[in-house]
Amino acid sequence: MAGTIIGSGITIEGEITSDEEVVVAGTVRGKLSVDGGVTVEGGAVVEADVAAASLSVGGHVTGNVSASDRVDLLTGGRLVGDVKAARLTIADGASFKGNVDMDV
Amino acid sequence: MVRAPAMQDNDLDTSGSVLGRGTRVRGRVVGEGDLRVEGHVEGGVSLTGELVIEEGAEITGDVEAGVVTIAGTLTGDVSARGPVAIRASAKVSGNLGGTEVSLDEGAEFAGRIEADFELPAELQGGRAGGR
Numbered sequence: 001m002a003g004t005i006i007g008s009g010i011t012i013e014g015e016i017t018s019d020e021e022v023v024v025a026g027t028v029r030g031k032l033s034v035d036g037g038v039t040v041e042g043g044a045v046v047e048a049d050v051a052a053a054s055l056s057v058g059g060h061v062t063g064n065v066s067a068s069d070r071v072d073l074l075t076g077g078r079l080v081g082d083v084k085a086a087r088l089t090i091a092d093g094a095s096f097k098g099n100v101d102m103d104v
Numbered sequence: 105m106v107r108a109p110a111m112q113d114n115d116l117d118t119s120g121s122v123l124g125r126g127t128r129v130r131g132r133v134v135g136e137g138d139l140r141v142e143g144h145v146e147g148g149v150s151l152t153g154e155l156v157i158e159e160g161a162e163i164t165g166d167v168e169a170g171v172v173t174i175a176g177t178l179t180g181d182v183s184a185r186g187p188v189a190i191r192a193s194a195k196v197s198g199n200l201g202g203t204e205v206s207l208d209e210g211a212e213f214a215g216r217i218e219a220d221f222e223l224p225a226e227l228q229g230g231r232a233g234g235r
Contacts, residue, residue: 003124003125003127004122004123004124004126004127004143005121005122007121007135007137007138007139009135009152010133010134010136010137010139011133012129012131012132012134014129014130014132014147015129016127016129016130016131017127017130018124018126018127018143020124020125020127026135030131035126
Protein backbone atom coordinates (compact mmCIF):
# COMPACT_ATOMS: atom_id res chain seq x y z
CA MET A 1 0.00 0.00 0.00
CA ALA A 2 1.15 3.43 -0.85
CA GLY A 3 2.70 5.50 1.86
CA THR A 4 1.33 8.77 0.59
CA ILE A 5 -1.85 9.34 -1.38
CA ILE A 6 -2.78 12.80 -2.57
CA GLY A 7 -6.47 12.33 -3.26
CA SER A 8 -8.44 13.69 -6.18
CA GLY A 9 -9.91 16.62 -4.24
CA ILE A 10 -6.60 17.75 -2.77
CA THR A 11 -4.22 20.42 -4.01
CA ILE A 12 -0.73 20.84 -2.61
CA GLU A 13 1.22 23.96 -3.46
CA GLY A 14 4.80 23.82 -2.38
CA GLU A 15 7.52 21.30 -2.01
CA ILE A 16 6.92 17.65 -1.24
CA THR A 17 9.76 15.37 -0.23
CA SER A 18 9.25 11.74 0.61
CA ASP A 19 11.20 8.54 1.06
CA GLU A 20 8.24 6.33 0.29
CA GLU A 21 5.86 5.70 -2.57
CA VAL A 22 3.66 8.65 -3.58
CA VAL A 23 0.39 8.41 -5.50
CA VAL A 24 -1.02 11.63 -6.90
CA ALA A 25 -4.69 11.68 -7.87
CA GLY A 26 -5.16 15.37 -7.14
CA THR A 27 -3.08 18.43 -7.95
CA VAL A 28 0.52 19.20 -7.04
CA ARG A 29 2.20 22.49 -7.86
CA GLY A 30 5.79 23.16 -6.95
CA LYS A 31 8.33 20.44 -6.52
CA LEU A 32 8.15 16.72 -5.89
CA SER A 33 11.22 14.83 -4.68
CA VAL A 34 10.67 11.19 -3.84
CA ASP A 35 13.10 8.37 -3.13
CA GLY A 36 10.48 5.80 -4.11
CA GLY A 37 8.05 5.52 -6.98
CA VAL A 38 5.63 8.23 -8.05
CA THR A 39 2.32 7.39 -9.70
CA VAL A 40 0.35 10.17 -11.35
CA GLU A 41 -3.16 8.82 -11.79
CA GLY A 42 -5.51 9.63 -14.64
CA GLY A 43 -7.14 12.98 -13.89
CA ALA A 44 -4.27 14.15 -11.71
CA VAL A 45 -2.40 17.35 -12.48
CA VAL A 46 1.25 17.82 -11.57
CA GLU A 47 2.80 21.17 -12.37
CA ALA A 48 6.12 20.51 -10.77
CA ASP A 49 9.61 19.29 -11.35
CA VAL A 50 9.67 15.65 -10.35
CA ALA A 51 12.63 13.66 -9.10
CA ALA A 52 11.89 10.05 -8.21
CA ALA A 53 13.16 6.51 -8.45
CA SER A 54 10.45 5.76 -10.98
CA LEU A 55 7.55 7.72 -12.40
CA SER A 56 4.35 6.46 -13.97
CA VAL A 57 2.24 9.10 -15.71
CA GLY A 58 -1.45 8.47 -16.40
CA GLY A 59 -2.46 12.10 -15.82
CA HIS A 60 -0.94 15.40 -16.78
CA VAL A 61 2.58 16.39 -15.80
CA THR A 62 4.13 19.73 -16.68
CA GLY A 63 7.70 20.05 -15.51
CA ASN A 64 11.08 18.47 -15.82
CA VAL A 65 11.30 14.89 -14.74
CA SER A 66 14.25 12.86 -13.58
CA ALA A 67 14.07 9.26 -12.51
CA SER A 68 16.94 7.09 -11.33
CA ASP A 69 15.21 4.02 -12.73
CA ARG A 70 12.39 4.57 -15.21
CA VAL A 71 9.62 6.75 -16.56
CA ASP A 72 6.46 5.21 -17.99
CA LEU A 73 4.07 7.43 -19.91
CA LEU A 74 0.76 5.58 -20.00
CA THR A 75 -2.12 5.77 -22.45
CA GLY A 76 -3.98 9.01 -21.84
CA GLY A 77 -1.04 10.48 -19.98
CA ARG A 78 0.53 13.76 -20.96
CA LEU A 79 4.02 14.95 -20.16
CA VAL A 80 5.37 18.35 -21.10
CA GLY A 81 8.95 18.77 -19.99
CA ASP A 82 12.37 17.24 -20.24
CA VAL A 83 12.92 13.67 -19.14
CA LYS A 84 16.11 12.31 -17.68
CA ALA A 85 15.87 8.59 -17.02
CA ALA A 86 17.70 5.40 -17.81
CA ARG A 87 14.54 3.85 -19.25
CA LEU A 88 11.51 5.48 -20.82
CA THR A 89 8.35 4.01 -22.28
CA ILE A 90 5.68 6.00 -24.08
CA ALA A 91 2.45 4.12 -24.60
CA ASP A 92 0.24 4.43 -27.65
CA GLY A 93 -2.15 7.30 -26.98
CA ALA A 94 0.13 9.21 -24.66
CA SER A 95 1.31 12.74 -25.42
CA PHE A 96 4.80 14.01 -24.85
CA LYS A 97 6.67 17.18 -25.58
CA GLY A 98 10.22 17.68 -24.41
CA ASN A 99 13.72 16.35 -24.57
CA VAL A 100 14.86 12.95 -23.49
CA ASP A 101 18.21 12.27 -21.87
CA MET A 102 18.81 8.56 -21.32
CA ASP A 103 22.29 9.17 -19.98
CA VAL A 104 24.11 7.27 -22.76
CA MET B 105 -11.39 -7.44 -0.88
CA VAL B 106 -13.82 -7.07 -3.78
CA ARG B 107 -13.17 -4.30 -6.25
CA ALA B 108 -15.42 -2.84 -8.89
CA PRO B 109 -14.45 -3.95 -12.40
CA ALA B 110 -14.34 -0.41 -13.81
CA MET B 111 -11.42 0.94 -11.91
CA GLN B 112 -9.54 3.16 -14.30
CA ASP B 113 -9.76 6.23 -12.10
CA ASN B 114 -10.79 4.48 -8.94
CA ASP B 115 -8.35 1.73 -8.41
CA LEU B 116 -7.69 3.18 -5.01
CA ASP B 117 -9.78 5.18 -2.65
CA THR B 118 -8.61 8.66 -3.51
CA SER B 119 -11.28 10.35 -1.45
CA GLY B 120 -9.08 9.61 1.53
CA SER B 121 -5.67 11.19 1.26
CA VAL B 122 -2.65 10.18 3.29
CA LEU B 123 0.62 12.00 3.81
CA GLY B 124 2.76 9.11 4.98
CA ARG B 125 5.37 8.92 7.67
CA GLY B 126 8.25 9.52 5.28
CA THR B 127 6.65 12.50 3.58
CA ARG B 128 7.31 16.16 4.22
CA VAL B 129 5.32 18.99 2.66
CA ARG B 130 6.54 22.55 2.66
CA GLY B 131 3.60 24.60 1.44
CA ARG B 132 -0.17 24.65 1.53
CA VAL B 133 -2.51 21.69 1.41
CA VAL B 134 -6.05 22.58 0.35
CA GLY B 135 -9.01 20.67 -0.96
CA GLU B 136 -12.07 18.55 -0.54
CA GLY B 137 -12.29 15.29 1.30
CA ASP B 138 -10.40 13.79 4.21
CA LEU B 139 -6.70 13.80 4.95
CA ARG B 140 -4.60 11.72 7.32
CA VAL B 141 -1.21 13.17 8.13
CA GLU B 142 1.50 10.82 9.42
CA GLY B 143 4.45 12.91 8.23
CA HIS B 144 5.38 16.57 8.40
CA VAL B 145 3.62 19.62 7.01
CA GLU B 146 5.12 23.10 7.21
CA GLY B 147 2.33 25.34 6.02
CA GLY B 148 -1.41 25.51 6.32
CA VAL B 149 -4.00 22.83 5.77
CA SER B 150 -7.51 23.69 4.61
CA LEU B 151 -10.00 20.89 3.98
CA THR B 152 -13.73 20.38 3.70
CA GLY B 153 -13.58 16.96 5.32
CA GLU B 154 -11.86 15.40 8.27
CA LEU B 155 -8.25 16.04 9.18
CA VAL B 156 -6.44 13.49 11.32
CA ILE B 157 -2.99 14.32 12.62
CA GLU B 158 -1.59 10.96 13.66
CA GLU B 159 0.79 10.29 16.51
CA GLY B 160 4.30 11.12 15.33
CA ALA B 161 3.04 13.59 12.74
CA GLU B 162 3.90 17.25 12.91
CA ILE B 163 2.10 20.23 11.42
CA THR B 164 3.35 23.78 11.65
CA GLY B 165 0.72 26.17 10.37
CA ASP B 166 -2.94 26.96 10.71
CA VAL B 167 -5.43 24.18 10.15
CA GLU B 168 -8.99 24.44 8.89
CA ALA B 169 -11.29 21.45 8.36
CA GLY B 170 -14.71 20.00 9.00
CA VAL B 171 -13.56 17.74 11.80
CA VAL B 172 -10.10 17.79 13.35
CA THR B 173 -8.49 14.99 15.36
CA ILE B 174 -5.00 15.55 16.71
CA ALA B 175 -2.77 12.83 18.13
CA GLY B 176 0.50 14.34 16.93
CA THR B 177 2.13 17.74 17.19
CA LEU B 178 0.48 20.92 15.95
CA THR B 179 1.88 24.42 16.14
CA GLY B 180 -0.82 26.69 14.80
CA ASP B 181 -4.47 27.55 15.12
CA VAL B 182 -7.32 25.14 14.50
CA SER B 183 -10.59 26.22 12.95
CA ALA B 184 -13.13 23.43 12.62
CA ARG B 185 -16.71 23.55 11.41
CA GLY B 186 -17.36 20.51 13.57
CA PRO B 187 -15.70 18.97 16.60
CA VAL B 188 -12.04 19.08 17.54
CA ALA B 189 -10.54 16.14 19.44
CA ILE B 190 -7.14 16.32 21.10
CA ARG B 191 -5.83 12.85 21.94
CA ALA B 192 -3.57 11.96 24.85
CA SER B 193 -0.43 11.80 22.71
CA ALA B 194 -0.98 15.26 21.21
CA LYS B 195 1.10 18.37 21.68
CA VAL B 196 -0.80 21.42 20.57
CA SER B 197 0.26 25.02 20.68
CA GLY B 198 -2.34 27.39 19.26
CA ASN B 199 -5.95 28.43 19.49
CA LEU B 200 -8.75 25.95 18.94
CA GLY B 201 -12.11 26.77 17.41
CA GLY B 202 -14.89 24.29 16.76
CA THR B 203 -18.41 23.29 17.67
CA GLU B 204 -17.00 21.24 20.50
CA VAL B 205 -13.50 20.62 21.76
CA SER B 206 -12.39 17.56 23.67
CA LEU B 207 -9.03 17.26 25.36
CA ASP B 208 -7.84 13.85 26.53
CA GLU B 209 -5.85 13.39 29.70
CA GLY B 210 -2.13 13.49 28.95
CA ALA B 211 -2.36 15.90 26.05
CA GLU B 212 -0.14 18.96 26.09
CA PHE B 213 -1.95 22.12 25.13
CA ALA B 214 -1.10 25.80 25.16
CA GLY B 215 -3.61 28.22 23.74
CA ARG B 216 -7.22 29.31 23.79
CA ILE B 217 -10.31 27.20 23.26
CA GLU B 218 -13.26 28.80 21.55
CA ALA B 219 -16.16 26.39 21.19
CA ASP B 220 -19.42 27.78 19.88
CA PHE B 221 -22.14 26.14 21.91
CA GLU B 222 -25.43 27.18 23.39
CA LEU B 223 -25.50 27.55 27.13
CA PRO B 224 -28.27 25.58 28.82
CA ALA B 225 -31.30 27.70 29.72
CA GLU B 226 -30.54 27.84 33.43
CA LEU B 227 -27.16 29.37 32.72
CA GLN B 228 -28.42 31.93 30.26
CA GLY B 229 -29.29 35.41 31.48
CA GLY B 230 -29.25 36.64 35.04
CA ARG B 231 -25.63 35.60 35.53
CA ALA B 232 -24.05 37.77 32.89
CA GLY B 233 -20.76 39.26 33.90
CA GLY B 234 -20.15 36.57 36.45
CA ARG B 235 -16.42 36.79 36.04
